[in-house]
Amino acid sequence: MASALNLRHYGVKPYLPVTWRQRNGSVSDVHRLFVWNDNNYNKTASLLKVTCKVTNDVLEKHVIENVGGKLVMSDETMSYSCVMKFGGSSVASADRMKEVVNLVLSFPEERPIVVLSAMGKTTNKLLLAGEKAVSCGVTNVSGIEELSFIKDLHLKTVDQLGVDRSVIEKHLEELEQLLKGIAMMKELTKRTQDYLVSFGECMSTRIFAAFLNTLGVKARQYDAFEIGFITTDDFTNADILEATYPAVAKRLHGDWLSDPAIPIVTGFLGKAQKSCAVTTLGRGGSDLTATTIGKALGLPEIQVWKDVDGVLTCDPNIYPKAEPVPFLTFDEAAELAYFGAQVLHPQSMRPARESDIPVRVKNSYNPKAPGTLITKERDMSKAVLTSIVLKRNVTMLDIVSTRMLGQYGFLAKVFSIFEDLGISVDVVATSEVSVSLTLDPSKLWSRELIQQELDHVAEELEKIAVVNLLQNRSIISLIGNVQKSSLILEKAFRVLRKLGVTVQMISQGASKVNISLVVNDSEAEQCVRALHEAFFENEFSELQMEYTNGNGSVDKLS
Numbered sequence: 397m398a399s400a401l402n403l404r405h406y407g408v409k410p411y412l413p414v415t416w417r418q419r420n421g422s423v424s425d426v427h428r429l430f431v432w433n434d435n436n437y438n439k440t441a442s443l444l445k446v447t448c449k450v451t452n453d454v455l456e457k458h459v460i461e462n463v464g465g466k467l468v469m470s471d472e473t474m475s476y477s478c479v480m481k482f483g484g485s486s487v488a489s490a491d492r493m494k495e496v497v498n499l500v501l502s503f504p505e506e507r508p509i510v511v512l513s514a515m516g517k518t519t520n521k522l523l524l525a526g527e528k529a530v531s532c533g534v535t536n537v538s539g540i541e542e543l544s545f546i547k548d549l550h551l552k553t554v555d556q557l558g559v560d561r562s563v564i565e566k567h568l569e570e571l572e573q574l575l576k577g578i579a580m581m582k583e584l585t586k587r588t589q590d591y592l593v594s595f596g597e598c599m600s601t602r603i604f605a606a607f608l609n610t611l612g613v614k615a616r617q618y619d620a621f622e623i624g625f626i627t628t629d630d631f632t633n634a635d636i637l638e639a640t641y642p643a644v645a646k647r648l649h650g651d652w653l654s655d656p657a658i659p660i661v662t663g664f665l666g667k668a669q670k671s672c673a674v675t676t677l678g679r680g681g682s683d684l685t686a687t688t689i690g691k692a693l694g695l696p697e698i699q700v701w702k703d704v705d706g707v708l709t710c711d712p713n714i715y716p717k718a719e720p721v722p723f724l725t726f727d728e729a730a731e732l733a734y735f736g737a738q739v740l741h742p743q744s745m746r747p748a749r750e751s752d753i754p755v756r757v758k759n760s761y762n763p764k765a766p767g768t769l770i771t772k773e774r775d776m777s778k779a780v781l782t783s784i785v786l787k788r789n790v791t792m793l794d795i796v797s798t799r800m801l802g803q804y805g806f807l808a809k810v811f812s813i814f815e816d817l818g819i820s821v822d823v824v825a826t827s828e829v830s831v832s833l834t835l836d837p838s839k840l841w842s843r844e845l846i847q848q849e850l851d852h853v854a855e856e857l858e859k860i861a862v863v864n865l866l867q868n869r870s871i872i873s874l875i876g877n878v879q880k881s882s883l884i885l886e887k888a889f890r891v892l893r894k895l896g897v898t899v900q901m902i903s904q905g906a907s908k909v910n911i912s913l914v915v916n917d918s919e920a921e922q923c924v925r926a927l928h929e930a931f932f933e934n935e936f937s938e939l940q941m942e943y944t945n946g947n948g949s950v951d952k953l954s
C-alpha cells in the first residue's frame with residue numbers, strides 16, 4: 397500500500413486529502429488519497445467512492461485510467477486524522493480547558509482539527525446583552541450585567557491559564573463598542589445579532605490556541621468565516637454552501653503542508669455569500685462545523701465531545717435514568733436531532749452521511765465511556781426503540797375541507813399556503829377531506845411568527861377549509877426500528893392508555909425511523925417517563941403486561 401502510488405512521481409501537488417478506508421480493517425488501517433483536482437469537487441468524490449471498493453492493484457489501475465494520471469495516491473504525507481469538537485460545557489472554564497487539552501494530547505497518534513464552541517453559556521449571555529442594549533441607553537451599556545460576566549469569565553480564564561490578556565482584549569473592547577452601537581441605533585437586526593454572538597467562539601478559540609502554544613504544542617487559531625465557510629445570507633440560521641468544502645480543504649491542508657500546527661477553529665460561524673457578513677448556523681451549530689470539516693478533508697472520524705455519555709435514550713433533564721445509546725445510524729441521529737434532541741444540531745448529520753464518515757459522540761467529563769457511534773448502517777435485528785424525543789410548544793392545525801376542491805386540489809392548496817408564507821411543517825396526517833399538521837416551533841420562534849401570523853395562516857386556510865388552531869401541544873417522537881412499528885405502537889399505546897392520555901395525532905415519517913405522537917404539553921413529560929420505563933427499563937414486566945383479548949378475557953403477552 398505504502399508505495400502503491402505517489403503523487404510526486406507525477407509532478408502533482410497534493411491538494412485535497414480524501415480518506416480511503418479498508419472496510420474490513422481496523423481504524424488504524426486508514427490511508428489517505430491525496431487528490432489533485434482541478435476539475436469538479438463532486439466528480440472527485442464520486443470517483444473515490446468507486447475506488448473505496450477495490451483492491452490496491454485495481455485501485456492503481458482505476459485511478460490512472462480514469463483521470464489520466466492526474467489523480468494519484470500516497471499515504472506518506474499524513475495530515476489530519478480526525479476532527480474533535482468540544483461544546484460550550486466542555487470549555488466552560490480554565491479548568492475545563494486544561495482537561496480538554498489533556499484529552500487532545502492523550503491521543504498522541506491523532507492529528508486532530510479542534511472545533512470549539514463559546515465558553516459555557518456565553519452565547520446566551522451575548523444574546524441577552526444585545527437585547528438589553530437595545531433599550532438601556534448608550535451610557536448604561538458598560539453596566540449590562542451579562543457584559544460584565546463575559547468580561548470577567550474570559551479575563552479570569554486567560555489569567556488562570558497563564559495566557560497573555562492581549563489575546564482577547566481587542567475583542568472585549570470591540571464587543572463593548574458593538575453593544576454601544578446597538579444602544580445608539582435602538583435596534584438589533586439578525587445580521588448584527590450574528591456578529592454579536594460570534595465574539596464567543598472568536599474568544600474561546602484564541603484562548604485555547606494560545607494556551608496550547610504556551611505548553612509548547614503548536615496550534616493555530618482560525619475564524620471559520622476567514623477560511624472558506626461560505627453560507628447563505630439567512631442570518632441566525634444560515635446554510636453551508638457547497639463551495640465551503642474545497643475552500644476549507646485547501647486552506648487547512650495547505651497550511652498543514654507548509655507549517656504543521658493543530659488548527660483551533662471557531663464552531664457555529666460562517667460568512668454570508670452575498671453580504672460577506674458573519675453568519676451563524678443556528679443554535680448548537682458547532683456540530684455542523686465539525687462534520688463539514690470532516691467531509692471537506694475526508695477524515696476517518698468526526699468526534700463531538702459533550703457533557704453526557706453519548707446520545708441518550710431520552711433527554712436526561714426530563715428523565716435522569718436515560719441511558720447511552722451505543723450505536724445509531726445517520727438517519728436515526730438526524731431524525732432525533734430534527735425532532736428536538738438538543739444533543740446534536742439538526743443539520744449536522746448531513747455532511748457526515750454524504751461522505752460516510754463515522755461520528756462519535758463522547759463525554760469530555762468521562763472520556764472512558766464508550767459514547768455513541770453514528771454510522772450509515774447498523775445491525776437492526778435486535779433494535780426496537782432507540783430513543784424518545786420530546787418537542788414542546790408545538791402548534792397544531794386541524795384543517796377540514798369545505799369540499800370546494802377535490803382531494804388532490806385540497807392538499808395542494810393547503811401546502812401552497814404554507815409555502816407562500818414560508819412556514820415549515822413538521823408532522824402531517826391526512827384523510828380524504830382533512831389534514832392535521834404541526835408547525836415547527838423553532839421556525840416560528842426565529843421568524844418571530846407570533847399570534848398575528850398564526851391568525852394570518854388560519855385566515856388563508858379558512859378560504860377552503862374549517863380550521864382549528866391548537867396550541868401548547870408536544871410531539872413525542874419514537875425513534876427506532878420501524879420494521880417493528882406494530883410492536884412499538886402496541887407498547888406505546890398501552891402505556892398511554894394506562895396514563896389516560898389521548899393521542900391527538902400520529903404519523904410515521906417517510907424515513908421509517910420515526911413514529912410521532914402529538915399530546916398536550918401538560919402531559920408530555922409524564923408520557924416520556926412512562927414510555928422510557930416500558931421500553932428501556934422494564935422488559936420483564938412489560939412482557940407480563942396484561943391486555944384484553946377479543947373475547948373479553950385477559951391474556952398475558954409473551
Ligand SMILES: Nc1ncnc2c1ncn2[C@@H]1O[C@H](COP(=O)(O)OP(=O)(O)O)[C@@H](O)[C@H]1O
Nearest residue numbers: 483484485702703704707708710711737738739
Ligand atoms: N437524547 C439526548 N441525549 C443526550 N443529551 C441530550 C438528549 N436530549 C437532550 N440532551 C441534552 O443535550 C445536552 C448536550 O448538548 P449541548 O448542550 O448542545 O452540548 P454541547 O454544548 O456540549 O455541544 C446534554 O447536556 C443534555 O442535557
Ligand SMILES: N[C@@H](CC(=O)OP(=O)(O)O)C(=O)O
Nearest residue numbers: 483484513519679680681682
Ligand atoms: N455557542 C453556540 C454554538 C454551539 O454549538 O454551542 P454548543 O456546542 O455549546 O451547543 C450556541 O450556544 O448555540
